[in-house]
Amino acid sequence: MAHPALDIVALAPMRHQSERAPGKNYRDFGGLPLYHHIVRALLACGRIRKIVIDTDSPRIRDDAARHFPDVVCIERPAELCGGEVPMNRILLHDVELFPADYYLQTHSTNPLLTPETIARAVDAFAAALPEHDSLxxxxxxxxxxxxxxxxxxxxDPQVLLRTQDLPPVYEENSNLYLFSAASLKRHGNRIGERPLLFPVPPQEAMDIDEEFDFQLAELVYRAKKLQKDAS
Structure with missing residues (x-):
């Protein structure tokens, strides 16, 4: 079920090639192609009207058509292909094709992100409107x-507080973004003028950039699966 207050389209851009972890988006991860995990989480979160995969990969398009018939796959235009193309340009292209109140953008490289966390992010954003224009x-x-x-x-090195007593700082972890088309077009950025920072538990927040990330995330995934199966 989509969120009762917000009309949301999820955008999941996926490239065929990856320099640092070759073929990562469709490589086996815990018995499934990597991208299946985030698509399943989006389908299960109960907050999304439509899921759109933007890709230059025939392999992903063919596989998604078989396994996710309700997910829309679009072919990325040639001028937007390549690792040097900024993500915001790709998003500007996609929002023109799929009108919605808001967009949730995530990546196939976030396989540990759960449906519950995605739902909490949407609910937090809905509750924070209009004070915040993005998340x-x-x-x-x-x-x-x-x-x-x-x-x-x-x-302060002279004070040397315990690390657990330090005020937190926040790393942008690339797990998810929420924004409107108007905000994206106005700023040319998925992060607007008044963003809401949404903490994700570290055990879900791993983003796969390099081969080591892939191996480590799969270890965490298998450990969580064993724990769940044993409970």
Whole structure:
């Protein structure tokens, strides 16, 4: 069921090639192609009217047609292909094709993100309107950070608080974004002027960029599956 207050289309861009982890979007991850995990989470979250996969991959389009007949797959235009194309340009193209009140953008490289967390993000955004014009997910960090010149960023070395007592700082983790077409077009960015930061539990927030990320995320996935099967 879609969210009763918000009309939301989910956008899931997926490239065929990946330089740092070849073929990652359709590689086996826990017994399924990697991208299946985020599509299943979006289908199960109960907050999305339509899911759109934007891809240059014939393999993903063919596989999605077999396994996810209710998901729309579109072929990415040639001028938007390539790793150097900014994601915001791709999103600007996609929102023109699928009108909606709001868009939720995520990635196939977030296989640990759960339907419950996606639903909580949408509900938090709906409750925060109109004070906030967008949402992006973050991972809270409580650790001592330094800049390249050796200057402390978030702590006083003379005080040396315990790390759990440090004020949190937040890493943009690329798990999910919520925005309107108007905000995207106005700023040329999926993050608007007044974004709501939405913390995602670290055990869900892993984003697969490199081969090591893939291996580590799969270990976490299998451990969670074993724990669930044993309960």
């Amino acid at each position: 992006f997910s973050v991972t809270a960090m409580q650790t001592r950070l330094w800049d390249a010149a050796g200057r402390p960023l978030n702590h």
